[in-house]
Amino acid sequence: MKRNCFFILGAALFIATASCNNPSKIEQSREALRQYAAKENKADTRQTKKLKDEPAKTQDISNESLASKVNNGIMLNRTAYTVCYNAKAMLPHWVAWTLTSDHVNGKYSRGGIKFQEDEDVPAPRATDADYRGSGYDRGHICPSGDNKWNEDAQRESFLLTNVCPQGHNLNAGDWNEMEQQCRRWAERYGKIYIVSGPILYKKKHKTIGRNKVVVPEAFFKVVLRLGDDPKAIGFIYKNEDGNRPKGDYVNSIDQVERITGIDFFPTLPDQLEQSIEATAEWGDWE
Structure with missing residues (x-):
């Protein structure tokens, strides 16, 4: 100059x-x-x-940089993911992870692994007993199926700071289908970035167990791919039965941010972030 x-x-x-x-x-x-x-x-x-x-x-983005920290959130870095933990609700605010084509397969299955309370967060905290007989599944946020590549990653995915009370039909149905879809995207694009978590939009929430673990009203998932054609897409699922096409759950990242109050992908260049967060089209990912 x-x-x-x-x-x-x-x-x-x-x-x-x-x-x-x-x-x-x-x-x-x-x-x-x-x-x-x-x-x-x-x-x-x-x-x-x-x-x-x-x-x-x-640019490669660290897991902890995929979303903004929520006030009073406890940050927990694991082998495969990062949690911003909500001690009051005994749930994650969000969980963020990077999923690559190498991560979608592996020898470390979930067989024999039990859900564990996370001693890295203060008591009272969620325990396995809180879920027992509650009528809700222990719903992974960062799924077991994304962690077959590493023994520690697989085991840590069963910590209850990575879990929310989730209706069985959602957990085993449309939510599970989206988890599988993300693995297909990781294989197609080589690498994707995911942030997911519960949505608490009511002032008073249903709870389960002696520790009164909060039951979310809904869940979100946002997915980012970079490379030559950067795109991002968001999804919102109510915590109830449903059997709908994946495209019915699509929201822009901006819409998910308005609902959750979380800023996603804040380290991206401003112009790129604004562009990919403004709209979302299912067809861009098919």
Whole structure:
């Protein structure tokens, strides 16, 4: 930028000097200045485009940077995911993880692993007994099926800070279908970023168990892919029975942010973030 300024200043001085002596040299100098300015403007445009495009193609985002921290949330970094934990509700505010094509298969299945209370958060906290006989499933937020690639990751997915009370038909039905869809996307695109969690929109909530674990009214999931064609898509599921096409649950990231109060993908360049969060089309992912 300094080089440009010096050239332009020098040219201006040259024109001023020449104006006293030779009109033809004035016009030649002006034309040279116009050509140089056009060349530099074109180079600056290319550089700006390069800087705009590079983050979408190369930037890798840490799990804890995929969503804003919620006030009073306790941050827990695990092998495969990060939790922002809501101690009052005994649920996650959100869980964020990166799912790659290498993660969707593996030898570490869920067989024999039991749900465990998470001793990294203060008591009172959710226990397995709170769910027993409640009529609700222990619904994974970061699913077991995304963690077959690593033994510790699989075991940690059963910590109750990664779990919410979820209706069985949702857990085994449409929610499970979306989990499988995300694994297909990871295989197709190589890597996707996911943030998911409960939605608490009522002032008074149903609870389960001795510890009064809050039952969410709904759940959200947002998915981001980068690369050459960055896109993001959001989903909202009520915590009730349903058997609907996946596209019926689609929301833009902006809509999910308005409902949850959470800022997703805040480390992306502003222009890119605004573009991919404003709209969402199921067809862009099919």
